[in-house]
Structure formats: C-alpha cells, structure tokens
Amino acid sequence: MTDRQKAHIRFTLNGEETEVAFAPHKTLLEVLREDLNLTGTKHGCELGECGTCAVLVDGRSVLSCLMLGLDAEDRRVETVEGMATEEGLHPLQETFADTGAAQCGYCTPGFLLVAKELLAQNASPTREEIKEALSGNLCRCTGYVKIYEAVELAAARLRGEELELPRESVYGYE
Amino acid sequence: MATNNGHEGNGRGRAGLDGEGAKTPQDLKVVGKPFRKVDARSKCVGATKFADDISLPRMLYCKILRSHVPHARIKSIDCSKALALPGVHACITGKDLPVPYGILPVSQDETALCVEKVRFIGDPVAAVAAVDEDTAFDAMNLIEVEYEPLAAVATIEEAVETSEPRIHEYGDYNNVHKTVHLEFGDMDEGFGEADVVREDTFFYEGNTHLPMEQHAAVAHFDADGKITLWSSTQTPHYVHRALAKTLQMPAAHIRVIATPNGGGFGGKSDPFNHEIVVCELSRRTKRPVKVTLTREEVFYCHRGRHPVLMKSRIGVKKDGSITALDFQSFLDGGAYGSYGVASTFYTGALQTVTYDVPRYRFRGLRAFTNKPPCGPKRGHGTPQPRFALEVQLDKVAEELKLDPAEMRLKHLVKPDTVTANYLRVGSIGLGACIEKVVEGSDWKNKFKKLPEGRGFGIACSSYICGAGLPIYWNSMPHSGVQLRLDRQGGVCVQCGSTDIGQGSDSVLAYVVAEILGIDPFDIRVVTADTDLTPVDLGSYSSRVTLMTGNAAIQAAERARELLAKAVAEKLSVPVDNLSFAERRVFDVENPEVGVSFAEAVVLAESKFGTIGTVGSYVPPRAPGRFKGAGVGPSPAYSYSVAVAEVEVDVETGYVNVPRIWVAHDIGKSINPMLVMGQVEGSIYMGLGEALMEEMVYRENRNVVHKFPSLLEYKSPTTLEMCDVFTYLVEDADPNGPFGAKEVGQGPLLPVMPAIANAVYDAVGVRIDEVPITPEKVLAALRAKRQGKDARFGPTRVPSPDWPDPLKVLTPAEGGDGKEMPRVAVHS
Known part of the structure; x- marks a missing residue:
C-alpha cells in the first residue's frame, strides 16, 4: 500500500489550531483515534448505528464514523478530551461521575457530547426532551436512568441552581 | 509477614460485621454510602484505556478470515497471495495452532483457527498481520480456502435425529452434546397429592450481549521472550490458562492484563480465538499485534443466551x-x-x-x-x-x-x-x-x-x-487479594478481578477503606493482571462482590491487626481499644490519643518489616x-x-x-x-x-x-x-x-x-x-377471536432417549445428598 497520498487538513480541535495528515479515505473517528491519538472518542459499530462516536462539529453533534476527516477542514471539532478546562470538569462530567451514569464508560463520551449540545440549546430540558435528544445513543449498562438524572443535575448546576438527587434515586423507594 | 493463606473458608459469621474489631452498621463510614466509583473521573474525561485504545510502537494489525459456509471440511488453504502483498508480515492457519481449548475441561472442542472443519458461518479459518488495518483487510481477502460442504444441522430437533454428519466427534449421541436426568424425591407421590396438574411448553429465543465495546486484544512478544496480552476479557485467569495450553508456553512466560471492559454481560467470559491468534502472530513477527473485532464479528463470537x-x-x-x-x-x-x-x-x-x-x-x-x-x-x-x-x-x-x-x-x-x-x-x-x-x-x-x-x-x-x-476442579481459593502498605501511608490493593463497569475495582477500595479507616480514594487499586495480582476467577456468575469482598476483608483485617499491635505498643493502649477511622488510629476512649494512619504504617513496618497481607475466599461446601x-x-x-x-x-x-x-x-x-x-x-x-x-x-x-x-x-x-x-x-x-x-x-x-x-x-x-x-x-x-387456544408458543418438545435418572432422596425424605444405588431392571 505504497501509493497512497496523505491528505492534510487544518481545523480547530478542542479549541486548539491543529494540523494533521492522514490517508484521505479515513473517517473523522479514525483520524481522531489513530492520527491524533485522542482515544476518548469510541467506536461501537462504525456504521452510524450506536452514537458511541459522537463528537461536536461547530457545536452540533455528529457521528464521527460517518464523517470524512477531510470534511473537518476549517471546522471546530470538540471531543470528550476538550470538555474539561483548567478550572475543572464540565458539570456534565461531574454529574455523570457522581450518579454512576458511567458504568463501563464506553458510551459515556458520546452521551456527554450530545448532552452538552442539548444543554446549549435548552437550559431546562424536561425528562422527555432529554430522552428525545439522547435517543440516538445506545447504552447497554445503565438503562439510561442515571444518565437522565446526571443531565438534569448538570442542567441545574449550569443554571446556577442547587439540585440534589432525590433519595429514591440513590437508595430506592422506602 | 502475615501470610496465612486462608484455606479455612469463611465460617466466621457475618464478614466484616462480627468478630474482632467489629463494626455495627451505624459505624460504617464507607460501606453503604453512595461514593463515586474510584475510576469514575477517568471514564468521564475519556482517559480510560480500553483494549483498542492501546497502541504500541511497531504494532501490526490482525484480521481474521472467517468461514462463509456453515459446515464443511477444509480441503486446502493458500496464503501465498496474502503473504506476497507488501506490508504483510505473517499469515497463519489452523495447522499453526492445533492444540484444542475451551472454557470447560469437558468441552475442549475449539481451536484458535479451524484445523479440519468449519462449523458455523463466522468460524475463524486464517489470520494475517500487516502494517495497517487496510493492508491486513486486503490480505485477508487474498487467502484462498477450498471447502468440501457438509450438511448443516440447524435445529434442536435435527440435532437429536441426525447421526451423520456429526458436528463434533464427542457428545452423548448424534448431534446431542449433553443430556442430564436428575430426580429428587418420589414424583408419582408428588403428582398424586396435587389438586391440579398442568403441562405447559415455552420457548425462549436466543439473544446476545451486545456490549458497546467490540472485543479487542493486543499481544506483545517482548525481547526477553515473554508474552503480554491486553484484552477486553472478563476472565484473564482462564485466558492465561488457555494461552499456556494453545501456545505451548510456560504460563510463567505469559502475562494477561484485562483492560477495563466496555461492557461484558458474559460475552467476554470465554477464552477467544482472536486472543490466541494475536499472541501467535506476535511470537512469529516479534512485533506487537492488535486485533479489534468488527461489530459483525462480535455477533459471530456470541456465547450469548441459549435458545x-x-x-x-x-x-x-x-x-x-x-x-x-x-x-x-x-x-x-x-x-x-x-x-x-x-x-x-x-x-x-x-x-x-x-x-x-x-x-x-x-x-x-x-x-x-x-x-x-x-x-x-x-x-x-x-x-x-x-x-x-x-x-x-x-x-x-x-x-x-x-x-x-x-x-x-x-x-x-x-x-x-x-x-x-x-x-x-x-x-x-x-x-x-x-x-x-x-x-x-x-x-x-x-x-x-x-x-x-x-x-x-x-x-x-x-x-x-x-x-x-470453580470451572476447573481444584481446592484453591476462588478469589485472592493482596494488600501492600507503604511507609508513606499508601495502600495498594491487588486482586485478579476484572471491572466490567459494575464497579468491582471500587468495591475493593470501599471494603479496604472501611476496615483501615481511610478514604477509598487514597487507595491504589491494581486488578486483572496475572503478573501482579492474585487469582480471582473472573467477572461471571455474580461472584465478584461476595468473593473479592470477603478476601479483601480478610486481607484488610490482617493488616489492621499488624498496625494495631504496633500502635498499641507505642501508645500503651490495649489493642482492643484502637479504632481506625478518618485516616487515624486512636483510642476509642480517648480519641485525642492516636497516630495518623501513615504513622501507624511506619510503626508497624518498624516492628514487623515490610507490611503486606493477603486474603482469600473459598465458598462453603455444598450439601x-x-x-x-x-x-x-x-x-x-x-x-x-x-x-x-x-x-x-x-x-x-x-x-x-x-x-x-x-x-x-x-x-x-x-x-x-x-x-x-x-x-x-x-x-x-x-x-x-x-x-x-x-x-x-x-x-x-x-x-x-x-x-x-x-x-x-x-x-x-x-x-x-x-x-x-x-x-x-x-x-x-x-x-x-x-x-x-x-x-x-x-x-x-x-x-x-x-x-x-x-x-x-x-x-x-x-x-x-x-x-x-x-x-x-x-x-x-x-x-382468540377464532375461538382457538388464545396463545402463541410451542406446542410440543422432542422425545429424545433420556438417560436413566440419577435419583436422590430429598432432605425431607431423609436423603443424604448422595445418589441412590441404581437397581438393575430385568425385563
């Protein structure tokens, strides 16, 4: 496989200007994982079926397994590695950790980014709106319940409100 | 140091609550509390390294050619075109890995790559290692296999009735793998006492685990001639055994590290062909080799719910x-x-x-x-x-x-x-x-x-x-835990258990923290590494919290005992008066009199030497x-x-x-x-x-x-x-x-x-x-509308030749749990 010419793009990755060269047929998922060594973005099917590889491109969630790396030229891409800042974790990351919304953690990056997109558009989503927004992401561990709760807690924190999980979410009903 | 290996099982009442140094549930500082998992932060920032996230210098990529026919003899396999492709470093077939293996000692019926026959669509036939995944994929498609088709057995009924061809040369008869017939008590008497007797038939379709993470493994045959395998497995100990057997290498030269599993649900509990294959490819090429299954291949791995x-x-x-x-x-x-x-x-x-x-x-x-x-x-x-x-x-x-x-x-x-x-x-x-x-x-x-x-x-x-x-018969512990305390107050808990997302690493930390009176996040948890951790049989059968938890309690109680002796001597306080809480060891009657946990370790190390303890767990004997x-x-x-x-x-x-x-x-x-x-x-x-x-x-x-x-x-x-x-x-x-x-x-x-x-x-x-x-x-x-039986479901089951029943009197009938003598029936 010697005659393959590498493609070369510039884009903004997690807030930093980035240049990368890669085989031109590669998906954004492959470029992130293999050429930029950002393995936080996962793959579950590589056919656009599971949402595990979701990243934000110009603030909108995109399945990185269905987008060519070449199409990221001049775009703003955000992966899970870019969610935390020097000040600390993103509130969603905190609440996912606090509630046990990340069990095996494999689908977590995709859920975090789609949830971040949701909260950017809707500061006070209802449970039904959260379900709708996350319906393209599969999780086999949690039954989604703790994920909903984590999103609701994070939304409240981003609004500057104090919100705790109800007792029954932690210990069950009496 | 304290190295009682704990073969006595667990006959000591409620572990962790009764006995010496007992705590009442009200005293518990960690157990019962909704702490974060010890690895929660890593999982939420994308830092957790799953098997496919591992990349090593000079690593090659493996692809496995799988059968597209359900049942056939392999007449020939030609790898020459694959090997001729630039960038291809090795191509192996069943002949290169002929030793059979299987999770149960009674079913050693798999080989890493099929040797004489393929038995289902997806059965692995040959494997290549190449410089990148694309080249490996192209090479895989250049392997030429000639099959001689055999009739396929598709259903339970066919399997019971079909004598030839047999899928395997072992099993009870025809294509029946195993039959069981157990009888406890006088059934005629039982049904005779009934007011109502019902017979119903049911069918439960098979389904699969569908973990979000596809299986992946990286093997590295290193310069010193030893192999390390990183794999998304729930059972590193069984993989270790299977590798020693199939690679014909001393187990001491093989290290298996189970990476955090991106979901398991039982689907990563068998030793898998791809794990053996990458080890062999690495041994041949002297380079690290990675395999990551496609989602389609995960369906062929299966090992899911039986229909x-x-x-x-x-x-x-x-x-x-x-x-x-x-x-x-x-x-x-x-x-x-x-x-x-x-x-x-x-x-x-x-x-x-x-x-x-x-x-x-x-x-x-x-x-x-x-x-x-x-x-x-x-x-x-x-x-x-x-x-x-x-x-x-x-x-x-x-x-x-x-x-x-x-x-x-x-x-x-x-x-x-x-x-x-x-x-x-x-x-x-x-x-x-x-x-x-x-x-x-x-x-x-x-x-x-x-x-x-x-x-x-x-x-x-x-x-x-x-x-x-255990899965293979032995009288050793099912779970082992080793604790290492260092003079800075650090505690490292080592255990062979595998975290598949359920939080087993955290359970170890919670239990040890509870007993030593420290914060669970102070503890370094090292798990699922056959070089570093004592054997735990694996994350299956819902065994991990109970078995590793009991082993961890034992190890931690032994460490606490050493620390308590040293602190008691230093403070001139009876050992029984000492309490471990909030990173301190102190006199319960006079809480200001005490030392920090780190000082307690220094005192104990000064008195006893390096502080390490072990704990193990053996289930009670069944009746x-x-x-x-x-x-x-x-x-x-x-x-x-x-x-x-x-x-x-x-x-x-x-x-x-x-x-x-x-x-x-x-x-x-x-x-x-x-x-x-x-x-x-x-x-x-x-x-x-x-x-x-x-x-x-x-x-x-x-x-x-x-x-x-x-x-x-x-x-x-x-x-x-x-x-x-x-x-x-x-x-x-x-x-x-x-x-x-x-x-x-x-x-x-x-x-x-x-x-x-x-x-x-x-x-x-x-x-x-x-x-x-x-x-x-x-x-x-x-x-129902047509007035027929308002149900959907099977109406009959096969009538195979059952073996004679193994009869056991029930406890109520005065049985002792042994089989009743079989009486020969003369007709």
Missing part, C-alpha cells in the same frame, strides 16, 4: 402450594461447547430456591447446531426456566382463582433450609420484595382491574452470588454429593420481584411497557448508587429480551445470521426504556461481605415473565415465547 425450548409439568394443591415439578429443557448450543454443559445444568438448578418444591425432576439436553456458539449471558441459563416457571404459576393462579402475588407469598422457601435438589438457601428477602412491589405498584387496584389493552403482571426470581465450585451437584450451589442467593405495567395495541400487536416496579434483596448495599445502577440496567436488558432482542437466522438452512448489526438487532433506546421504581431490601446474608449479595444479574430475571403475565392481563392472550413481538401478539389475538 431454550421447555416443557414444565407442575402439580399444585388448591392453596397454590407446589407438590411436584417435572421440568425439561432443550438448548440450542450452536457449534461449540463453551459454557454449555454448565448452561444446561443451570436451566434446571434454580427453580427450587424461590417457592417450596418438595419433589423435583429435571431433564436437560444441549444440541450442537451449525450456528455461533451460545454460552453465558447475564443470568446464565436461568432466565429461560424462570420465564417458564413464572408464566406457568400465573396460569396456575388463574386456574385456582388465587391472586398470583399472594399465592407466591404463601409458599416461599424458608431461610436456612436445603431444597429438594440440595441447594442451601441462607437469607431470603423474597417475601419483603413481593410486599414492596405489590404496595408500590398499587397491585391490588390494578391487576385485573384495568381496561382492555392495559395490564399488570408479576414475577419473582433468584440468582446465585457466585458458583460454589449435594451426586454427579451434577456442582451447578447451583452458591454462598448466597439474591431475590428479585418485578411488577410490569403494559399497554397492548390490539391493532398492531405492539406492546409498550411504561413502568416496572422492582424490588431486589441485596443483602446489604456496599454502594447503593451502584446497586441502583445495576438494577436499572438489568431491567433495561430484561425489557430488551422481553420485547425485541433475538439472535435469529435465515436462508441457507437457517444458519445465516439474520442481522449482525447494531441497527437491525433491536435493543431498547431511551424511547423504549420504561420508568423504573426500585426498592432495595437489605436482608444481610452471613456469607456476604458486610452482608452483601449480588445485584448484577438477578434483577433481570423477573422482567420477561412479568411482562408476559401483564400482556395476558391486558388482552387475555398467553405469549409463551420470548421475545413478545407484535406478530406473536397479533397471532394470539387472532386465535
């Missing part, structure tokens, strides 16, 4: 008490043994631990067919018979005009008893579980009282907290002494009850489940937040099995997987997931660490029958088959 056809004959008195149960199960095992012999026994083991079953007969048969091999999925062998039993009991309750919840509640197994099939039940919180969901769901005002199309159903279940016996008594015994049994609410659309047959109430007898929550997550995840997975998930095949004699993809294999999204109302019942078990029992698998079990029973309450049809799809509901509704 099981069942017939249950039950005798009951008018009050709903069971007089006898005669259960038959027929398992479609697929092409290899895997855990199948154990699965077969499990379809007959746990029927007796919920309600009193005084006499019990079990016949089980596992068939080989030319399909991906089945194995253990969450609940291993138990969801299928539990579905049958709980739906049958619903029919019994209706026939006897009894409330199905009350009927169950009246006839529960008593605590601290031995069942007819010699399972020792310790704590049983089942009654409290029934009461919780009945009250919480407003059962009495809903069941049989909702309008047409809406219904309520209830079902109970039980699951083991670890198997009583059964007959052949087959090894499957079913457990140190403890968890209990779960679910009430499901359904809405059935009679036009489309679509079943919607808006709500499930579930109560789970956890013994004691080590971390309630993680327990809740396991319950909710179990309800989710049960909902998928109940309504949509199925491993089904088509065309070409019904052996081509119908839809090996995440899109077409339907699993619940957020839009299908029901609301869950969870109740935790804490009936502490003396064998559990701090009283804890399992939660990873049990709560899944009642979901499917509860939904089936609710469908009957809603529209008056019995769907005696899982999954409950719209077509089946519509067919049953049509039958």
